[in-house]
Amino acid sequence: MSDSSKGLLLAGVGGQGVILASMIIADALMRAGFDVKQSEVHGMAQRGGSVVSHIRWGKEVASPLVEKGSAEVLAAFEWAEAIRWVDYVRDEGAVVTDIKTIVPPGACNDTHAWSTAYPRFEIDLFRSRLIETQFVDATANALQLGNVRAANSVILGSVAAFVGIDLVHWEEAIKSLVPKGTEEINLAAFHAGMTAPMAQIPAPPAEPAEYLGPHLIDIQQDWCKSCDICPRVCPEHCLKLDTDGTLLVINADACTGCRLCEMLCPDFAITIRPPAAAEHHEPAISGRKM
Ligand code: SF4
Numbered sequence: 001m002s003d004s005s006k007g008l009l010l011a012g013v014g015g016q017g018v019i020l021a022s023m024i025i026a027d028a029l030m031r032a033g034f035d036v037k038q039s040e041v042h043g044m045a046q047r048g049g050s051v052v053s054h055i056r057w058g059k060e061v062a063s064p065l066v067e068k069g070s071a072e073v074l075a076a077f078e079w080a081e082a083i084r085w086v087d088y089v090r091d092e093g094a095v096v097t098d099i100k101t102i103v104p105p106g107a108c109n110d111t112h113a114w115s116t117a118y119p120r121f122e123i124d125l126f127r128s129r130l131i132e133t134q135f136v137d138a139t140a141n142a143l144q145l146g147n148v149r150a151a152n153s154v155i156l157g158s159v160a161a162f163v164g165i166d167l168v169h170w171e172e173a174i175k176s177l178v179p180k181g182t183e184e185i186n187l188a189a190f191h192a193g194m195t196a197p198m199a200q201i202p203a204p205p206a207e208p209a210e211y212l213g214p215h216l217i218d219i220q221q222d223w224c225k226s227c228d229i230c231p232r233v234c235p236e237h238c239l240k241l242d243t244d245g246t247l248l249v250i251n252a253d254a255c256t257g258c259r260l261c262e263m264l265c266p267d268f269a270i271t272i273r274p275p276a277a278a279e280h281h282e283p284a285i286s287g288r289k290m
């Protein structure tokens with residue numbers, strides 16, 4: 001680059017709030033007085049697709065695109081996306097990554113056994129290039145605050161340390177851009193991210209030697225808008241909308257854990273857990289249909 005601007009890359013999966021997070025960072029930097037250029041978001045903004053956004057800021061910025069090996073910071077909202085984009089970080093740069101893993105259906109070698117081709121947590125990949133790495137359990141932090149959808153604000157809070165602008169600019173950007181009524185929780189999530197301890201890297205899941213049983217289907221009825229997407233996409237016909245719009249599990253034993261329903265639900269109303277986690281649970285149907 002001929003200018004002296006800095007670059008930041010955001011990478012995640014459709015539905016994680018990457019677009020909103022990118023807008024908040026760009027807005028905060030502009031409030032801090034920088035010239036900012038932000039790329040269009042590349043990728044599928046729908047749930048499940050890989051999404052990346054480039055931001056450059058400085059006195060005068062020529063192009064929004066962050067070239068390989070030049071980013072100050074990579075903000076990854078999911079582990080595989082951190083691996084996918086780490087080459088864009090400069091040596092001695094920084095990676096802030098959620099320890100969340102989202103295994104796409106295509107990475108499931110054997111859906112019955114839940115064994116996957118998902119990349120392992122490999123911290124040496126970062127250490128060899130002296131990249132400072134902050135692992136954040138953004139989902140756990142957001143859940144503690146009462147809303148998993150604030151996980152992207154937790155990541156923003158952890159990213160703030162590597163951007164170096166005043167807190168007030170972040171707070172103003174968050175307040176002006178998050179959906180009305182969620183300002184408080186997103187600000188709380190941002191502050192939680194600023195002080196979040198290094199999350200423990202999860203141990204790789206043991207490969208089950210045999211079929212462990214069907215996956216657990218959790219439905220949050222309060223969030224379900226009865227759109228009928230999940231019953232239509234489920235290859236095993238596990239789900240059905242009742243005549244009053246209530247989502248029913250009609251074939252729990254057939255669930256292979258492909259997670260198509262979870263990824264395509266626009267309202268985060270359905271969650272699939274592997275059989276090891278489901279061992280002592282019945283399928284959970286929570287909330288009451290209004
Ligand atoms: S309920 Fe969901 S995870 Fe289970 S088989 Fe159907 S689409 Fe796949």
Ligand code: SF4
Pocket residue numbers: 223224225226227228229230231247261264265266267268269270
């Ligand atoms: S769980 Fe999600 S995808 Fe399924 S019917 Fe409800 S809103 Fe639609």
